[in-house]
Amino acid sequence: MTITRLLARPMLATIFVAGGINAIRNTEAHAVKAKKVADRMVPLAQRAVPGAPIPTDTQTLVRINAGAQILAAAALATGRAPRLSATVLAASLVPTTLAGHPFWEESDPQAKAAQRLQFMKNTSILGGLLLAGVDTDGRPGLAWRARRAAADVRREARQVAKDARREAKLAKAQLT
Structure with missing residues (x-):
């Protein structure tokens, strides 16, 4: 394993551990932000996988997302199933970004700029996760x-x- 992979994976994972812990500690606040996205995603998921036990409660969805981020980040940081864990993190980052940084809904120019910056940061992280998801460690x-x-x-x-x-x-x- 190269030094880049040795350092890059844990560095990439840290934001998800911190974000997951924050989401668990502040589930209610995150659920308020996530409601719009959850209201659109849950029916799509129910149609895609009929009969699957998909929760509809936004707080439960926030906790599941947070748990997935913490577990996948720990796996990525320790090099266990790095492609799978990077893919899970990428999949969890999309709704998190849409719910947490809807810059298009902001009317205040400063708030809009701040949300756009966070949105773009998450887009950059998504790119890193996609690269990690296809990385084969030279194999x-x-x-x-x-x-x-x-x-x-x-x-x-x-x-x-x-x-x-x-x-x-x-x-x-x-x-x-």
């Missing part, structure tokens, strides 16, 4: 492995066909 990813396996199978099939033709020729020669 080939699944797509490469699948292409390699398919090429190996094709090569083996050609060799088996060639061997079969040679054996058939030998058998024919022995019969005549």
